[in-house]
Amino acid sequence: MYNNPPHTEAELQQRVDKIANSSIAMVAQQCNLAVPENLQHNKGWIGQLLEKALYTSASNLSEPDFLELGIELKSIPVKSNGYPAETTYICQVPLINNLGQQWQQSCVARKLNKVLWIPIQSDSNISLAQRLVGQGIIWQPTESQLDLIKDDWEELMEYVAFGQIDQIDASYGEVLQIRPKAANSKARTVGVNEKGQYNNTMPRGFYLRTAFTAQIIRDNEK
DNA sequence: TGGTGATCATAC
Protein backbone atom coordinates (compact mmCIF):
# COMPACT_ATOMS: atom_id res chain seq x y z
CA MET A 1 0.00 0.00 0.00
CA TYR A 2 0.95 3.60 -0.40
CA ASN A 3 2.26 5.74 2.42
CA ASN A 4 1.74 9.10 0.77
CA PRO A 5 -0.82 10.76 -1.46
CA PRO A 6 -0.27 10.82 -5.23
CA HIS A 7 1.72 13.86 -6.31
CA THR A 8 0.51 14.03 -9.87
CA GLU A 9 -2.68 13.23 -11.68
CA ALA A 10 -0.84 10.56 -13.65
CA GLU A 11 0.25 8.91 -10.43
CA LEU A 12 -3.31 8.99 -9.17
CA GLN A 13 -4.52 7.51 -12.44
CA GLN A 14 -2.04 4.65 -12.03
CA ARG A 15 -3.34 3.87 -8.58
CA VAL A 16 -6.89 4.00 -9.88
CA ASP A 17 -6.08 1.69 -12.77
CA LYS A 18 -4.50 -0.76 -10.39
CA ILE A 19 -7.67 -1.35 -8.39
CA ALA A 20 -9.99 -1.29 -11.41
CA ASN A 21 -11.63 -4.70 -11.87
CA SER A 22 -10.56 -5.82 -8.42
CA SER A 23 -13.14 -7.04 -5.96
CA ILE A 24 -13.93 -5.11 -2.82
CA ALA A 25 -12.44 -8.03 -0.89
CA MET A 26 -9.13 -7.75 -2.70
CA VAL A 27 -8.85 -4.02 -2.13
CA ALA A 28 -9.86 -4.40 1.51
CA GLN A 29 -7.24 -7.09 2.02
CA GLN A 30 -4.54 -4.79 0.67
CA CYS A 31 -5.71 -2.17 3.13
CA ASN A 32 -5.92 -4.60 6.03
CA LEU A 33 -9.60 -3.91 6.42
CA ALA A 34 -12.38 -6.39 7.12
CA VAL A 35 -15.32 -6.23 4.75
CA PRO A 36 -18.61 -5.74 6.61
CA GLU A 37 -21.53 -8.03 5.85
CA ASN A 38 -23.44 -5.17 4.26
CA LEU A 39 -23.55 -1.39 4.18
CA GLN A 40 -26.67 -0.97 6.27
CA HIS A 41 -24.73 0.18 9.30
CA ASN A 42 -21.65 1.22 7.36
CA LYS A 43 -22.98 3.48 4.65
CA GLY A 44 -19.75 5.34 4.09
CA TRP A 45 -17.53 2.28 4.23
CA ILE A 46 -16.69 2.00 0.53
CA GLY A 47 -15.77 5.65 0.42
CA GLN A 48 -13.43 5.19 3.36
CA LEU A 49 -11.94 2.08 1.81
CA LEU A 50 -11.11 3.99 -1.36
CA GLU A 51 -9.62 6.85 0.62
CA LYS A 52 -7.28 4.40 2.22
CA ALA A 53 -6.58 2.40 -0.94
CA LEU A 54 -5.63 5.49 -2.93
CA TYR A 55 -4.22 7.38 0.05
CA THR A 56 -6.03 10.69 0.12
CA SER A 57 -4.46 13.64 1.89
CA ALA A 58 -5.18 14.02 5.60
CA SER A 59 -8.82 14.74 6.31
CA ASN A 60 -9.01 18.47 5.81
CA LEU A 61 -11.95 20.70 6.48
CA SER A 62 -13.93 21.33 3.33
CA GLU A 63 -10.97 20.65 1.08
CA PRO A 64 -10.64 18.22 -1.84
CA ASP A 65 -9.62 14.69 -0.88
CA PHE A 66 -6.49 14.95 -2.98
CA LEU A 67 -5.44 18.33 -1.73
CA GLU A 68 -2.41 18.89 -3.94
CA LEU A 69 -4.30 17.82 -7.04
CA GLY A 70 -7.55 19.61 -6.24
CA ILE A 71 -9.49 16.41 -6.84
CA GLU A 72 -12.51 15.20 -4.90
CA LEU A 73 -13.02 11.44 -4.51
CA LYS A 74 -16.50 9.97 -4.95
CA SER A 75 -17.53 6.34 -5.03
CA ILE A 76 -20.66 5.74 -7.06
CA PRO A 77 -22.76 2.58 -6.87
CA VAL A 78 -23.67 1.29 -10.32
CA LYS A 79 -26.32 -1.27 -11.21
CA SER A 80 -25.84 -4.05 -13.75
CA ASN A 81 -27.39 -1.88 -16.45
CA GLY A 82 -24.64 0.67 -15.92
CA TYR A 83 -26.95 3.19 -14.28
CA PRO A 84 -26.08 4.75 -10.91
CA ALA A 85 -28.06 3.24 -8.05
CA GLU A 86 -27.96 6.35 -5.91
CA THR A 87 -27.77 10.09 -6.13
CA THR A 88 -24.48 11.67 -5.09
CA TYR A 89 -24.12 13.88 -2.05
CA ILE A 90 -22.14 17.02 -2.80
CA CYS A 91 -22.17 19.30 0.21
CA GLN A 92 -24.34 20.93 2.81
CA VAL A 93 -26.78 23.64 1.76
CA PRO A 94 -25.83 26.94 3.39
CA LEU A 95 -28.99 28.22 5.03
CA ILE A 96 -28.05 31.67 6.28
CA ASN A 97 -26.23 34.72 4.92
CA ASN A 98 -26.99 33.81 1.35
CA LEU A 99 -28.01 37.12 -0.13
CA GLY A 100 -25.55 37.94 -2.88
CA GLN A 101 -23.85 34.57 -2.70
CA GLN A 102 -22.07 33.85 -5.98
CA TRP A 103 -21.95 30.55 -7.83
CA GLN A 104 -18.18 30.64 -8.19
CA GLN A 105 -17.81 30.74 -4.42
CA SER A 106 -20.41 28.06 -3.71
CA CYS A 107 -19.53 24.74 -2.14
CA VAL A 108 -21.12 22.99 -5.12
CA ALA A 109 -18.87 24.71 -7.63
CA ARG A 110 -15.79 24.06 -5.53
CA LYS A 111 -16.57 20.40 -4.87
CA LEU A 112 -17.35 19.63 -8.49
CA ASN A 113 -14.38 21.42 -9.99
CA LYS A 114 -12.62 18.11 -10.47
CA VAL A 115 -13.87 14.71 -9.31
CA LEU A 116 -12.49 11.20 -9.35
CA TRP A 117 -15.50 8.90 -9.75
CA ILE A 118 -14.98 5.27 -8.82
CA PRO A 119 -17.90 3.13 -9.99
CA ILE A 120 -18.71 0.24 -7.67
CA GLN A 121 -20.83 -2.70 -8.73
CA SER A 122 -23.95 -2.55 -6.59
CA ASP A 123 -26.23 -5.49 -7.32
CA SER A 124 -27.86 -6.69 -4.16
CA ASN A 125 -27.50 -10.31 -5.26
CA ILE A 126 -23.71 -10.02 -5.13
CA SER A 127 -22.11 -10.01 -1.71
CA LEU A 128 -20.35 -6.81 -0.78
CA ALA A 129 -16.96 -8.52 -0.70
CA GLN A 130 -17.34 -9.81 -4.24
CA ARG A 131 -18.53 -6.65 -5.89
CA LEU A 132 -16.11 -5.23 -8.42
CA VAL A 133 -14.44 -1.87 -8.48
CA GLY A 134 -14.89 -0.22 -11.86
CA GLN A 135 -12.62 1.97 -13.92
CA GLY A 136 -12.17 5.29 -12.14
CA ILE A 137 -12.87 8.47 -14.03
CA ILE A 138 -11.14 11.79 -13.44
CA TRP A 139 -13.81 14.23 -14.52
CA GLN A 140 -14.20 17.93 -14.96
CA PRO A 141 -17.62 19.27 -15.84
CA THR A 142 -18.03 20.35 -19.44
CA GLU A 143 -19.37 23.80 -20.10
CA SER A 144 -22.86 22.48 -20.71
CA GLN A 145 -22.77 20.30 -17.62
CA LEU A 146 -21.63 23.25 -15.59
CA ASP A 147 -24.46 25.36 -16.99
CA LEU A 148 -27.03 22.79 -15.93
CA ILE A 149 -25.71 22.63 -12.40
CA LYS A 150 -25.30 26.37 -12.10
CA ASP A 151 -28.83 27.07 -13.32
CA ASP A 152 -30.24 24.66 -10.74
CA TRP A 153 -28.05 26.06 -8.01
CA GLU A 154 -29.18 29.60 -8.72
CA GLU A 155 -32.83 28.64 -8.77
CA LEU A 156 -32.59 26.59 -5.58
CA MET A 157 -30.51 29.13 -3.73
CA GLU A 158 -33.05 31.79 -4.51
CA TYR A 159 -35.59 29.91 -2.43
CA VAL A 160 -33.04 29.35 0.30
CA ALA A 161 -31.81 32.94 0.42
CA PHE A 162 -35.36 34.27 0.68
CA GLY A 163 -36.35 31.97 3.51
CA GLN A 164 -38.47 29.69 1.35
CA ILE A 165 -36.57 26.45 1.75
CA ASP A 166 -39.54 24.78 3.37
CA GLN A 167 -41.48 25.41 0.17
CA ILE A 168 -39.19 23.32 -1.99
CA ASP A 169 -38.43 19.60 -1.99
CA ALA A 170 -36.27 17.09 -3.82
CA SER A 171 -38.34 17.35 -6.99
CA TYR A 172 -36.89 20.80 -7.67
CA GLY A 173 -33.81 21.06 -9.87
CA GLU A 174 -33.08 19.27 -13.10
CA VAL A 175 -29.72 17.75 -12.19
CA LEU A 176 -29.07 19.17 -8.74
CA GLN A 177 -31.53 18.70 -5.90
CA ILE A 178 -31.84 19.59 -2.23
CA ARG A 179 -32.74 16.86 0.27
CA PRO A 180 -32.45 16.35 4.02
CA LYS A 181 -28.96 15.54 5.26
CA ALA A 182 -29.07 14.80 8.94
CA ALA A 183 -28.90 12.15 11.60
CA ASN A 184 -32.70 11.91 11.51
CA SER A 185 -35.84 13.89 10.81
CA LYS A 186 -35.76 15.59 14.20
CA ALA A 187 -32.42 17.26 13.54
CA ARG A 188 -32.57 21.01 13.37
CA THR A 189 -30.22 23.80 12.45
CA VAL A 190 -30.50 27.54 11.99
CA GLY A 191 -32.13 28.90 8.86
CA VAL A 192 -34.04 32.03 7.93
CA ASN A 193 -37.72 32.64 7.32
CA GLU A 194 -39.31 34.89 4.72
CA LYS A 195 -38.91 37.88 6.98
CA GLY A 196 -35.19 37.25 7.18
CA GLN A 197 -35.40 36.14 10.80
CA TYR A 198 -33.52 33.15 12.09
CA ASN A 199 -35.54 30.00 12.62
CA ASN A 200 -35.03 26.29 12.99
CA THR A 201 -35.12 23.99 10.00
CA MET A 202 -33.85 20.63 8.86
CA PRO A 203 -30.23 20.48 7.71
CA ARG A 204 -30.10 19.80 3.99
CA GLY A 205 -27.62 18.78 1.36
CA PHE A 206 -27.10 19.20 -2.36
CA TYR A 207 -27.23 15.97 -4.35
CA LEU A 208 -26.59 15.18 -8.01
CA ARG A 209 -29.37 13.20 -9.65
CA THR A 210 -28.56 9.80 -11.16
CA ALA A 211 -29.57 10.94 -14.64
CA PHE A 212 -26.67 13.37 -14.49
CA THR A 213 -24.02 11.08 -13.05
CA ALA A 214 -25.12 8.37 -15.50
CA GLN A 215 -23.92 10.63 -18.28
CA ILE A 216 -20.47 10.87 -16.73
CA ILE A 217 -20.19 7.09 -16.50
CA ARG A 218 -21.52 6.63 -20.03
CA ASP A 219 -19.22 9.22 -21.58
CA ASN A 220 -16.24 7.46 -20.11
CA GLU A 221 -17.19 4.18 -21.73
CA LYS A 222 -17.30 5.61 -25.24
C1' DT B 1 -39.64 0.28 -8.75
C1' DG B 2 -37.36 4.57 -8.40
C1' DG B 3 -37.40 8.99 -6.22
C1' DT B 4 -37.92 11.37 -2.07
C1' DG B 5 -37.34 11.73 2.62
C1' DA B 6 -34.93 9.42 6.41
C1' DT B 7 -31.14 7.46 8.25
C1' DC B 8 -26.26 5.22 9.78
C1' DA B 9 -21.28 5.56 11.64
C1' DT B 10 -17.71 8.21 13.36
C1' DA B 11 -14.71 12.26 14.81
C1' DC B 12 -14.71 16.43 17.11
Place this chain on the structure above:
DNA sequence: GTATGATCACCA
Protein backbone atom coordinates in the same frame (compact mmCIF):
# COMPACT_ATOMS: atom_id res chain seq x y z
C1' DG C 1 -24.60 20.22 16.01
C1' DT C 2 -21.13 20.00 11.99
C1' DA C 3 -18.67 17.58 8.87
C1' DT C 4 -16.72 13.41 6.82
C1' DG C 5 -18.36 9.25 4.16
C1' DA C 6 -22.94 7.76 1.78
C1' DT C 7 -27.15 4.18 1.39
C1' DC C 8 -31.55 2.74 3.36
C1' DA C 9 -36.46 2.23 3.05
C1' DC C 10 -40.94 3.56 2.21
C1' DC C 11 -44.78 4.52 -0.78
C1' DA C 12 -46.94 6.74 -4.76
